[in-house]
Amino acid sequence: MFRLLVRKFLEVFLFLLFIMFVSFLFIRLAPGDPVLTILNVDELSVSQEQVDDMREEMGFNDPLPIQFGKWLLDFVRLDFGTSYSTGQPVMQTLLKALPATAELTLGALLVMLLVAVPLGSLSAVYRGRWIDTFSRMLSIVGAAVPSFWLGLILIDLLGVRFGSLPTMGRGGFASLILPSLTLGLAISSVYVRLLRSSLLDSLSQEFVRSARARGLSEGRIFWLHALRHSLPPVITVFGVSLGSLIGGVVVIEVLFAYPGIGKLVVDAIRQRDYPLIQGYILIMAVVVFVVNTAVDLSYRYLNPEMKLKEKEAHR
Template identity: 90%
Template sequence: MFRILLRKFLEVFIFLLFIMFVSFLFIRLAPGDPVLTILNVDELSVSQEQVEAMREEMGFNDSLPVQFGKWLLDFIRLDFGVSYSTGQPVMQTLMRALPATAELTIGALLVMLAVAIPLGSLSALHRGSWIDRGSRLLSIVGAAVPSFWLGLILIDLFGVRFGSLPTMGRDGFASLILPSLTLGLAISSVYVRLLRSSLLDSLSQEFIRSARARGLSEGRIFFLHAFRHSLPPVITVFGVSLGSLIGGVVVIEVLFAYPGIGKLVVDAIRQRDYPLIQGYILIMAVVVFFVNTAVDLSYRYLNPEMKLKEREAHR
């Protein structure tokens, strides 16, 4: 276990260095000037001398390697800088928006589990039946429908026509329902088909036939053996698709004006808020690393064969 964690931390160190360099380079090469945005050149009369003075003060006249070196030294000291738009420390700004994004992500995952597990399980248990055909059709339709279009449909239905649910902002549990439904239904289609396929493979294994021969009930066989055996591929895909989930959160937060990290970073991109964008990228990179590490470690508990292989390798 210690070797796995040590290897993972070495990997994340190299990964973070690469992410920091690429994100820094791409952000600096993107069109637009944060100095002009900060000075509100379109609204105020600003001289070229004022623009150059602020550019010198913010270090934009230095070469890119020098700018990156300064930023890297600040990062080593855990100083992510100050947001150009809010005037507050980047980490403080991001941490203030993080709970909203965490709520939306958890809500979407709960919706996904509530849809994918029953539909995928029933589809596998009743292969070829109308339940199987219906769940596969729904998963195909769900995969074809963009999340933002589904969100607009839900806004029109529950917000405009019925007026039963709020469609903007973050004001209690009710404002979380539509964004969570939109994102959860959008990602559940993939896991319905994946769980069905994995369950069908598990149910055809020799250990399932042996369990039936020992007289175990079908419910126990399904939940304690087949379902557990089918989880590693599903968890693997979840770790790989985490980036898509984060991207979906950004789209949904903007669509529903939900004040989370996603909406915050979209506003930061519009305002050329370099420190806030780079802080967001680093936080998301760390989140992806920890989730993928948890996925790797979970294999040892979900797949007994891996434990046996590790024990044999250490003998």
């Protein structure tokens, strides 16, 4: 366990260093000038001298390696800079928007579990019957439908026609239902098919037949043996697809005007807010690392074979 954590922390250090350099370089090379956005040259009369003075003050006239070195030094001191658009520290701005994104993510995961686990399980247990056909067709349709289109349909049906749910903003539990439902349904199609396939493989294993021979009930066999054995592939795919989930959160937050980190960073990209964009990239990189580490550690408890292999390797 200790060796795994040390190896993971070394990996994340190199990964973060690479991410910081690439993001810094690409953001600086992207079209647009944050100085012109800050000075609002489209609406105000600004002289070239004022633009030059602002660029010098913000350090944009320095070579890129020097700019990166200054930013990296500030990062080591846990100073992510000040947002150009809000005028507040980047970390404070991101942490202020984090609870909204966390609520939406947890809500989407809850919807995904409520949809994928029952449908995937019933599809595997009643293979070839109508519920199997229905769940497979539903998962195919769900995989083909873009999340933003599904969101627009739900807004029209539940928000506009019936008027039962709010369609924009964040104002309590009701405002969380539509975005969570949209994102949860969009990602559940993948896990329905994956859980079905993994459960079918588990139910055909020798340990299931042995459990039946010992007289265990079908429910006990399913919940304590087959389902546990089928979870590692599902968790693996979740760790790999975390980036897609984060991207989906960004799209849904913009669609529903939900004031989370995703909408915040989209606004930052429009305004060329370099510090805020880089702070977002770093936070998402750390989140991906933490989730993937948790996935690796969970294998030890969900798959006893890994424990045996580790013990044999240390002998």
